[in-house]
Amino acid sequence: MESMLPTFFCRAKRIFRRLVLTTGSSNGGSDFKTRLNSKFAGPWLMIFLFIAANLSAQPALMWNKTFGGNNRDVLRQMEQTTDGGYILGGTTESDISGDKTQASKGSADFWVVKVSANGTKEWDKTFGGSGFDELIAVHQTRDGGYILGGRSDSNAGGDKSSNDRRLTAGGRGDYWIVKISATGIKQWDKTIGGTGSDYLTSVRQTPDNGYLLAGFSESGVGGEKSQPALETTFPRDNWLVKISETGNKVWDRTFGTTYQDAMLSMDVTEDGGCLVSGNVIGQETNLQWYLAKFSPTGTRLWEKLISTNGNDLLQEAHMTSDGGYILGASAQRPHNDYIVAKLNTNAEVVWNKAFSGLATDFSTSIDILASVIQTKDGGYLVGGYSSGDAGSAKSEDSKGLDDYWVIKLYPDGTKQWDKSVGGTSYDYLASVIQTKDDGYALGGYSTSPAGKDKTEGSRGGFDMWITKLAPESNNKYLIFSSGTLNFRLENGTSKASKTVMLAASADSTAVTFTKSANSNWLTLPAAALGQLTFGINAAGLSPGSYTAKVTASAPGYRNAILMVELTVKPVNTGTTVRINAGGAAFTTVGGKLFSADRYFSGIDRIHTIPAGDILKTEDDALYRSERSATSFSYNIPVKNGEYVVVLHFAEIYFGAPGGPKASPRQRLFNIDIEGLNRASEYNISAYAGGPMRAVQEEYTQVVVSDGLLNIDFLNAGANLPSVAAIEVVPASEYISTIVLSPLADVHVRDSELAAQNFGASELLEVKSANGNGNRNTYLQFSVTGLYEPKLIISAKLRVYGYNVENNTNVNVSAYGIDNDEWTESGINWQNAPMAGLIPEGYTNVNAENKYYEIDVTNYVRAQVGDDGFVSLMLKNPTLRNRKLYFHSKENPSGNAPQLVILTNGAYTTPNRMNMERTNPATTLKQENKKSIIYPNPVKKQLVLTLSDKHQGAVRLQLINGLGTAYELAAPRVNEGKVEVDISGLPLSKGIYLLKVGSATATEVLKVLVTQ
Structure with missing residues (x-):
């Protein structure tokens, strides 16, 4: 059942569901123009520059908890308690089920849940009459108990001791206040209302242990309401009530404008007065924001109206440590933005900001602000919910239909970081607080099942959902030794396992594991620190890709995340062949099986060495044998299709132990695949970096149409062609290894x-x-x-x-x-x-x-x-x-x-483009020597001391991060040094790659340009 509050107030707390919004472009991060004060429009480009710089400052998600019954349970307010736990308050329509231990009293009831510091439920209580009772506010009182405030249209019965104040012709619904003990036992309740409908939106304890009640009223004089409505045709006025410690009325005040008023938030001042804020709806004017301040006796000290150019709904206003005020609102345009405005002590606008996510192809970015607070460092935390993807002010894509979205602002309103938290469905943030450990807690309600950030399943309908964020400075964490486990299984191969280690940065601690929904194929180990084995059972899974997210959590620690990625490959999509040329069958460290040499033709000659360390590989034996002859071919039977051919080489003769001395261009040969030349004058040592070093070459887009893959190795004028191993892999299954x-x-x-x-x-x-x-x-x-x-x-x-x-x-x-x-x-x-x-x-x-x-x-x-x-x-x-x-x-x-x-993607080697088509005349590469740039960082000129791997003239290119290359004037080499002037180039500050090419070598160096 939807809330019985009028349309205006429903919009104030759950503004405009997605289905009733029209589409529009995103404009997050922009000023809301002249709505308040256009002279404060700031340098918004800085917001975008801060996104990448401050994303790492996001606080981690420590834990999250779901509470609910079998129906609709909505959290409205949350507060941290003196014992470090939390009190959650909201409305329930559930009976005994799930986390709810008491029967419902009417169509909707107050529901409070007390949880410990780590989110474990301690107790829950249900309070209500026979009608619809909606809890809006909950606060801990000085005696350790709690004050609950909301709206009720119930008559006496159940937990309600008084009838609704309605007269025969009036509307139903009054303020309803319930005082409970520290353990949730009801101590007293009070019904406060007039002859019509009254809507409470805030309750606060005052220094004299009484309470201030704030909201709005459609009542005239009658009941507890002592003053008439300000406008009688369509009455709706702000109504402020002071009650004593035991709930007796002390005074009440009706105030506002002759239009429709709705007071939505209240702060109590140190002297027992208050700041109130809300909205004014005029029949022929745009919506206006309303602020007023009252003395402890109910005297209005001042009031302020702030005009907007649209229907931007003020949600909250709070006093700040500098004597000013912070305001949070939601814009209502073709799309919705968060709006945050800072006022000075005179309630004049100092700055205002608007933030939004990026609209998707199918809908606008709906960003609804629910709460704003000042943080201990003088900044602000803004919270609400969003359907937008990454872009504009939002750094993360939407995780479901709506997510919690919080933004941390510096004191000047500049974005410090933002964070999205959500499941796969609807998640509505209602309340944000800063916790005693300087972290944050976010409370709201959710329909999401377990998945994404949500670790517990839905109880039924909406559930209360609380998430705890770690302090920004928290250095206690859990960590997996690997962030990702990858499994690739043939269809029909059902089981596999891999190990990973989990560690804690501080003392040993008990951990809990959860995994995302729809991941029954993943078997979790017992939750513990140390070495862990994760199992896969892919039986019954269709070919495709599957992903599971495993979260390791512990109280007080940042969570560790392990992504488990499973690829189930169709059977017989192509032919995979691996051959150890010139050698016996061999299995690599990575588990690849190479058969003994086969499918060759031509001159039958092999060369082997009995021992020797082959660098750049852990599979030395694979490279100690090779087929080496004047010319030879491999004719490999495969299914027709597209393949990737990987050839493995190592120079195990020239420069090898017991072999002739190495020198440039000692072995040159051509490689043809399927009748096409794929490498001319290939030089193993040049590309491996010297003898006794492994090198692999990948040849893509090899198409076989006759059932035979033909590879020809042909002499090119220097010694004998050689190959150590051959891999033939269907293009759809090939995984490229880049070292x-x-x-x-x-x-x-x-x-x-x-x-x-x-x-x-x-x-x-x-x-x-x-x-x-x-x-x-x-x-x-x-x-x-x-x-x-x-x-x-x-x-x-x-x-x-x-x-x-x-x-x-x-x-x-x-x-x-x-x-x-x-x-x-x-x-x-x-x-x-x-x-x-x-x-x-x-x-x-x-x-x-x-x-x-x-x-x-x-x-x-x-x-x-x-x-x-x-x-x-x-x-x-x-x-x-x-x-x-x-x-x-x-x-x-x-x-x-x-x-x-x-x-599985493409890779372009920065210093060796299109190797397959080149005709290199290179000398042996020397990995332990490189050219040197001085000075570095550089402003206008640099000196390049060339490595002795370079011979003759050199060519220089300066390449920026976008791949744009600047050709430098042909430099003159003087005693191994080159002087380079870059002052005439249109360079911005940043990192560049300096590509140095000569007849004998190519290398890439990094240079920092500072002017």
Whole structure:
């Protein structure tokens, strides 16, 4: 049953459902023009600049709780109690069921729920008469009990001790006040009303332990109403009532305009007076905002009308710490915005802002403000609900039909951050509070089942839904070692499992696991810290993609999120063939099965080496054998269709142990696939970076129409063609493996070395302790060749090293860095950029010298969609005081850090475009040497000291983050150095890639332009 309140008041609290709104364009983040005072229009571009900079400051969702019965249960107000818990107040139409323990009294009743600090229900109470009783306000009183206020049209009966005040010709409904004890026992109730309908909207305790009741009335003199209506044809006036500690009326005041008035909020002043606010509806004028201040005895001290150019509905007004006022409203236009206005002590507008989300293709962005509060730092928290997607002032897409949407503002009204919280259906925020731990609690009502942010299912109809946000500075968190688990199963292969670790940043704690709806295929382990195994049962699932969200929560900790992604592939969509050329059957570390050599023709010759470390791979044996002859072919039977062919190479003769000395262009050959030349004068060492190094080449758009895939290896004038392994994978199933080397890797140290740069060091160090001697490592990669974040399957940071001091496990965590404007040669402890508060992933490092992996999938996805750079900091957050060493890209071992990305999307190598069609005349690549830019950052000129990998003339291009290339004038090389003038280029400040090309090498360097 809908509320019995009149249309105006229903709109005040649940404005305009989506179905009755017309479409319109989004205009969030703009000033609401001349509605208040146009001279305060601000530099709105700054709002958009703050979005990316402050998204990481969003408080995390700590926990959320659902309370309801089998029908409609709506939360109207929430307050934190002195014991750290919460009191929730609203209206119920449910009988005993779900979380509701008492029977209904009428068609709707007051319902209060007391919960603990972690959201566990302690008790609930139902109060009502035989009619419709709607709870609007609840507050804890000084004696530890609670005052409940709302509207009732019930006569005496049930919990109601007095009849409705209506006369025969009057309307029904009065203020109804119920006082209860700390345990929810009713102490007294009072009916306060006139001869018509009266609507209470706020109740507050006063310093003398009495209560002020605020609302509006359609009554004349009669009952408790002592003053006549201000306009008798369509009466609706503001009505303020003072009652004593025991509920007896002390005085009442009728006030407002000769139009229709509706008082919606009230603040009590220190002396026992009050500030009231509401709206005025005129028959021929736009809606106006109304403010007034009263003394403790009910004398009106002043009143203020603020005109609007539309029907912008004022929801709340509150006094601020500077003596002024903060107002929150909802705009009613073709779409709806949040409106926030700050007034000074004279109730004059200082600034006003409007915020909205982005309209979808099918509807407008409906953004309805419900509440605004001042926060302890002098800023403001604005809350309501929104149907809009990311865009304008909103940083996240809609999660359902409507979501809770809160915006944190700086004291000047500039957006600091915003956050959307919601399930898959309707979620309406009604009340926001700042909690004692400096976090926030959001209360409202929801029809959503479990899913997205909502961890509990619907009880029936609308339910009360409370969510707790962590403090912005909270550093207690849970974290999974991997943010994403990916499963790819053939249709008919039903079961699989993978492990991941869960850790807590502080003391051990009991955790709870929840998973999103419609994920019965995912089996959760017992909730605990440590190593966990997640199982998949895909029996009965149709081919396609499935995603589940697992939330690990614990009281006082930020939640950890694990995304489980399952792809069920159709059977026999194509033919996958993997061949170990020149060798026996072999299974890789990643589980790929390569058959023994087969399907070859031509000169039958192979070459093998018995041992030797093959760099850039963990599957050394796959590269120690190769088919190598003057010319040979592979004719592989497959189903007709499109394929990706991956060829694996390593130079295991020239420059290998026991082999001839390496020199440029010793082995050159051509590769034809399906009769088309795909590589001319291919040079294994050049592209692998030297001998005994693995390299893979991908050839896409290979179409087979005759049932045979033909690959021909042909001599091109220098020694013999060779191949170590062949993969043939249907294009629809192929996953590309991209191994990125760092643009920059460096560690920084505190104490007396805080100003020193270690960019040339062959080792990267990590150590954390309570005292001095701390070290953090910074890494940066370019992902500019990736364009589709959603197609990234996984991203793993790999660092090669060990625990120097003992064999214990030491946590090393990877933290995201938003600021990419640092350089390897310029960074130190003092100027190092700030990292995020919560790690992106972690691993444990012991005394074994090897590659260690950290999952950074979610962070890399975000950066691919942002600026194309990934900056990470490695740190030990547990203060173990153990030193960890990792190899840098300057280390001659070749075991540099790697960012290994698996993707179904396209990738364009920034420094080797269209390799398949080139005819490279390259020398051996030297990974431990690179060109050097000085100075960096650069203003007008720079000096480039060339690596000895470059020979002859060089060509330079400066490339910005959008891919625009600036060709630099042909530079003259003088003793290995090049002087470059960029002062004439139309460059803005920021990060650029300097592409250095010569006849023998190509490399990409990073440069920061500051002017």
